[in-house]
Amino acid sequence: MLPLANPLKPQSKPYFTYIIIVMNFLVFAAENFAYQQMLDNYAVIPRQLTTHVFSAETVLDLFRSLFIHASIVHLLLNMLYLWIFGEMVENWLGMGWYAGLLLLSGTAATMLQVLFDTNSTLPIFGSSGAVGGVMGAYLVLYPNTRIKCITPNSVMTGKLSDIPAMGVVALWFLIQLLAGILSLDMGSGEGGVAFFAHILGVIVGVTFVRQRMKRTYGKSYHFPAPTSPTSYGKIIPLRRSGSPRSPDRPAYNWKATDSNSGKALQKVESTLKDLKEQANNKLATEEKAPKEKPALDLSYLPSSARKREAIRYLSTRHGSTVSLQTENKTFHQGKIVRMTGTQVVLEDEQNTARWILFTEITQIF
Template identity: 40%
Template structure:
């Protein structure tokens, strides 16, 4: 299932969501430039989260990588998929939490997501990059705040596709189960580049738990949407 949009209106312009998307796109453009210069690989290694380095060679740059890694992507599809999810689900979560709370929430979920991936692959020297851990936190928050919101979803059916309007609890529940399934399958396998399943799992659980704390004092905004 691929979410395309939702039916929830927003009362305010989602400035933080838009700024995050712009920042990710601009930095990806910088990555393309580095790639042409042959400098991308050391850049990714320096600013991505490397589990082995976190546990055995922790320093200021390693600490910063928990933040910087959220703005790095491994290709256009990686970026496009993440930004699509951030736009669909981030604008409403930002509207409910408020701009600055949302931004802090986003970064905190991203850090916790990276920690989850580090703990799941302690000896890996592969740098973890991408906004998906932080965005998974946004998905967890969306599930808590708007479980019955209608999500317009593209469903592949062999060589055909079907558009369907499904409740968020179905779309996001299916997404989370898929991450769990693939994460369990990946346990014990040799380290290799690919999807950071436990970053997705950790980010989603963090968002699902933390949104209640960040929503304190925002009950009116939440009631406006919670149907």
């Protein structure tokens, strides 16, 4: 299975992800002229690292080694995964924390491989650990997003398969685990792929984002999962076929005639009664305030910060039912079916869509 596309689009351009991808390709181009020299000077050598722990050169190697790759296939696979999963992770974390995630997961993966054999002289390099950290972060933020993948079924049907992100990451994790166990059994003593280091990268990514969520939304944050996995990451139609129409769009347009004026009048009265009940239900829903404490209070923030925090929180609740309080003390309850750069769309029980500006949201329940 090979992931090819992510249906979610970031609110802003993930420039840092693009910069990292370009830098990796530039370094790989330089490797064609001095590959062995780059390994000797910039890759991590366990014996050198443990001998000169606090040397500035060895500390820099922990960072520089992340940009070196053994082959074009190694590079393309890492950059493909970074592009697919990194855009939305950078969008949620922000450039600074995203850079910290890449550095922390990549460094942790390298150090784990060093601990396996501190006297080894084989070079350690590659960004697979950092990419694993990004995948772990994406797993926490958007677990049910449908990733476009090439699978055996795709070869048969000629169409890409939609696989939940948790399935893609879980399969990748399992492959790394099994390959790592097999590599221990082989015990050749020669250089190879650091499979367990990749696994640690995923664990670091999961832990990193969970801690960021707790610091942002409080220790009681419960990491909600979307209630509708099949629709997560997709734009749901605002009105499904066969669903009731909204009060401002009557279902019927009766024309009374001399022969059926009585029946037409009864149907019009029945339709008006139904519309009145829908309007009353809508008003009752808006005026009824939730009894529980808000999961996120934005009332004290300026409009720009309120918009940013609302987007970060609601992006993790896509497909879930939420209650929002706006500046005019009105409550709106419904399922999140769509998000744009400025508004969120809620769909209530009557399948009526409401567009709410992020800057007007003061509390989220």
